[in-house]
Amino acid sequence: MVEVANASAVDGAVVNHLERLVLENARKTKAIYSSTTDGSSGRKRLKLDPASASSDPDVSQKALSLRLHAEYSDVQTLPEAIASKLPAAGARKKKARAAPAEEAPSQSEEQTRKLIEGIPSRSSAGPGGSSALVLSRKPPSSSSSTPANPQRNEPQTGLIRRSDILAQPKPDWHPPWKLMRVISGHLGWVRALAVEPDNKWFASGAGDRTIKIWDLATGNLKLTLTGHISTVRGLAISARHPYMFSCAEDKMVKCWDLETNKVIRHYHGHLSGVYALALHPTLDVLVTGGRDGAARVWDMRTRSNVHVLSGHTGTIADLVCQEGDPQVITGSLDSTVRMWDLAAGKTMGVLTHHKKGVRALATHPSEFTFATGSTGSIKQWKCPEGAFMQNFEGHNAIINTLSVNDNNVMFSGGDNGSMSFWDWKSGHRFQGLDTTAQPGSLDAESGIMSSVFDRSGSRLICGEADKTIKIWKADEDATPETHPLEWKPTLARRKF
Template sequence: MAAQTAKGASGDPHLKDLVLQNARRTNAIYASATGSTPARKRIRLDSAQASSDPDLDKYAISLRLHAEYNDVQTLPEAISSKLPAAGTRRRKAKAGEDAGAQPEEQTRKLIEGIPPSNRKNSSGTAGNAGALVVARKQVGPAGAGAGAGAAAGRRDQQEHTSLIRRADVMTQPRPDWHPPWKLMRVISGHLGWVRSLAVEPDNKWFASGGADRVIKIWDMATGTLRLTLTGHISAVRGLAVSPRSPYLFSCGEDKMVKCWDLETNKVVRHYHGHLSGVYALALHPTLDVLVTGGRDGVARVWDIRTRSNIHVLSGHTGTVADLKCQEADPQVITGSLDSTIRLWDLAAGKTMGVLTHHKKGVRALTTHPTEFTFASGSTNSIKQWKCPEGAFMQNFEGHNAIINTLAVNHENVLFSGGDNGSMSFWDWKSGHRFQAMDTIAQPGSLDAESGIMCSTFDLSGTRLICGEADKTIKVWKPDPEATPETHPLEWKPTLARRKY
């Protein structure tokens, strides 16, 4: 009705006033936010009327806003009940203030072009709640004019709304200083690649197994050969010495798992069940349980005394390349060439979790001796995890090789050995690589025989034993003459390290 009157009386000033009065009444009746009648009608004003009275534009916009959004000003009960905090914060009003006044006030300011006032922070000054940090106000010199003050205010507002990095985002834990490691001893005696190592619980000797199918016992202090055990008909891939009984356990590519009595130096038990080569072996620290894994993609749990197969931990689709046991859940951790790590519930014999972060096969695992954490190694990737849920902690970036072995000691030194002979020493806490070098190849060996196959720290953590493809065993120790002054820590914090 009002629109038709406006078209017919565009030339009469008196009718223009009537049209304006009619539009205001229409707005008062139909465009109220608290009214029960929905405002569905729209008033169209021509350019002559809009130019004569600019309020008509605002009335038309107000009418359209209420017509479009009046039904959705409040959330439905089903949604608002799920968001109590957001709803109460948004609808919180001052004491004695009408509940519908705030949305109406915001609508009015939106129509009239009045910017909403900034909220006040805890210090009483106006600030932008969306700013990452509170920027300092720039106080001009004494005697500055109003124009300079306005410009400073605009700069303050820009600083508030700009994306300023917070200081704590850029801070990283400073790595601990560790002395560099140097070669101490080279032990020769194997006729094939040295594929497995194990240290005796009293730290007096260690065992090594190689591709020459023999197990050798070496004196820890002097590096001399004590004993040679023969019995496997293929490469020995895993060794473990029991801390509670005089037993040495070995496994190999001949599908055999053997238990050696170190008092008689003979095999006293065999554990039959694997369908292919056995690549990894671990003893449970508190139970008389042995866990083995290999090319058939399963990890088998054995009772040491009865030789019975307690569990068959199946789930991997590739070779189980390494496994570790610990006292608390997950009591068994397996890494496979199917690029996954599985955490197992030993009591139920089922998977507790699957870690799929690696892109290539997981060849190496190591557990921290004192912390409830472990690390895994794959091609160009070393990752640190937190037990028991397997939460990802950080990446160790920089060792670009096929990681064959990992080892960590009580001093938070992580060692990683590559298939190309590269070695890296890391700070366990921060992930900083404080030393990187290549192994020293045995004279006369081929370039292809420079890979590091296995490694372990002795129980004191001051000797690192590495088995290599040049048929030697190399023992490394920290430099006793190194100090933070002679070998300063070369570390620069990066702006943003990848955490995935």
């Protein structure tokens, strides 16, 4: 009887032990699997319950891993609609992982770098690929596997200059220019000059309200045109029509018929004096600008005002037209240069590098470049985006006029009578001199107000404040031996 009781007690203990094992296994199973699925739809969901977590850390880790996987498995890949818009995301990540040091520059960085010519892209920047000051670190010695401890007095970093900052282009040799002829006849400052396309004569406009036609070979006066009632400030002679256009401080823009020597058209619209005028080389349009700060585009034949290019806040002192974009460039006394989209009549870009009013512009006859001049500052730009190229340093005066010929010679004339001749490629000033005021005039009347090269580029015509026109030409007897190039590369060139 006692044995039966002992047997029943042992069986009860075994049953209780098995029941505890079953319950414990059930709790572990529930902790792992029961909360990862929804019984109705079979949809996986996350249900983290700290109270239901097992005391076994391994079981808890597996349960948490399964739950997280069940929750985020639906969003491991992007939807097709979104993935199709990001085709290069994976390639870019792989490229970044493979070579993080050669990260491709962003579009904004490339655009900024493009606006400042001379700064290469990151991919091309090797030793000597940038003109900036860079931080140089001394590499560890390759003879030992562990880097050597630096000495206390030995600098490990230093500022060094890239080698290409000294690699300045050597300027071309140009013969010096000398005075060839002085023409007198005007009774006021000579403010405008224009050369006829066949290079036989040129026109001048002055403060005496007249326009005079001169023989280019002899300097003899051929004709005097009257019609303006104030200082003539701009002249342009058409290469495709027998027309000459003039503008003056009397707000008038006139079209002269060179066959009858009479005015055949007037262009009305300017609210104040008209200071600058230019003809488009291929289109029958005329562009004028003046004190009202607006450049107006006129249809040459119908006299209609096609566009009013507004944006400047000061007087437009000079403007140029060219065949390619930007087809119109204006310089203003508000210290800015604007490039215009002629088709839309809107600004393409604004150059704000000058600190003083921009009084002179000049485009290269064959290159897609142009120059701007203000007080003590002449800058060169590249079209069409207006990328800054270089400074022409050395002419410290109010720059009234700029001219460029096909031989890469640029002339700048100052308000104090100073003259500078430059090499267009390198910006080197190879000749500088002062004009001489004529007898009977004041020294203050030695300013150079206008200039233009003839069609061959061999003669330079200057209109001055002493009421004369001076013609300069290159010295034919000069050679690189008799007039050697005086040029020394500078350590650093100021970019802005």
